[in-house]
Amino acid sequence: MGEALGVYVAAMDYPPGTEAHRAPMWAEHALRPGWAAVAAIDAGTLVGIGYGYRSARGQWWSEEVRTGLLALGRPAGETEQVLADTFELTELHVHPAAQGDGLGSRLLLSLLEGRPEGRVLLSTPEVDAEGNRAWRLYRRTGFGDVLRHFRFTGDPRPFAVLGRSLPLG
Numbered sequence: 001m002g003e004a005l006g007v008y009v010a011a012m013d014y015p016p017g018t019e020a021h022r023a024p025m026w027a028e029h030a031l032r033p034g035w036a037a038v039a040a041i042d043a044g045t046l047v048g049i050g051y052g053y054r055s056a057r058g059q060w061w062s063e064e065v066r067t068g069l070l071a072l073g074r075p076a077g078e079t080e081q082v083l084a085d086t087f088e089l090t091e092l093h094v095h096p097a098a099q100g101d102g103l104g105s106r107l108l109l110s111l112l113e114g115r116p117e118g119r120v121l122l123s124t125p126e127v128d129a130e131g132n133r134a135w136r137l138y139r140r141t142g143f144g145d146v147l148r149h150f151r152f153t154g155d156p157r158p159f160a161v162l163g164r165s166l167p168l169g
């Protein structure tokens, strides 16, 4: 857990101390139904991580997305359909020193391979012209817009929620 959080904080360029705040959350996530994780290890060092779990009523992220879709005027039935049978890709990070070599793509494909759900959803910060590696990776793998410029409760940054059907390819 400590090493994985170190990759996350370095990749996201978050301030030191974020690890301690996140650790209990990640530990709780690991107990959720359908949780799965992948890791990239180079010469004994963890350099990339990804995990997610099945979407469910009452889970914070899923409820936030539900609220966002309903606020857009999407019909309740359609919203339930989007959120049902969904794998939530919660975290995907490659250490900056190991980025740019296809590792993120391989982690994403491994994590999504053989999932029983019919759809995957994730959120990523909005950036100008979708101009970072995360955006390029998600677009390259066929993720489309579900919500744009969305504000999660307690976070002032705008996020995009992206999704696609499963299986990939």
Ligand SMILES: CC(C)(COP(=O)(O)OP(=O)(O)OC[C@H]1O[C@@H](n2cnc3c(N)ncnc32)[C@H](O)[C@@H]1OP(=O)(O)O)[C@@H](O)C(=O)NCCC(=O)NCCS
Binding pocket: 011, 012, 092, 093, 094, 095, 098, 099, 100, 101, 102, 103, 104, 105, 106, 123, 124, 125, 132, 133, 134, 135, 136, 137
């Ligand atoms: C997003 C992130 C996980 C992507 O991982 P990555 O390993 O850097 O990126 P990719 O797997 O997409 O590969 C990077 C480059 O290698 C290229 N590539 C893809 N497959 C390849 C392969 N098999 N061999 C060599 N290069 C390859 C891609 O063209 C890509 O180039 P591009 O980004 O200029 O389009 C990583 O950059 C990261 O941790 N970023 C910061 C944190 C973050 O934003 N996380 C997501 C939050 S939602």
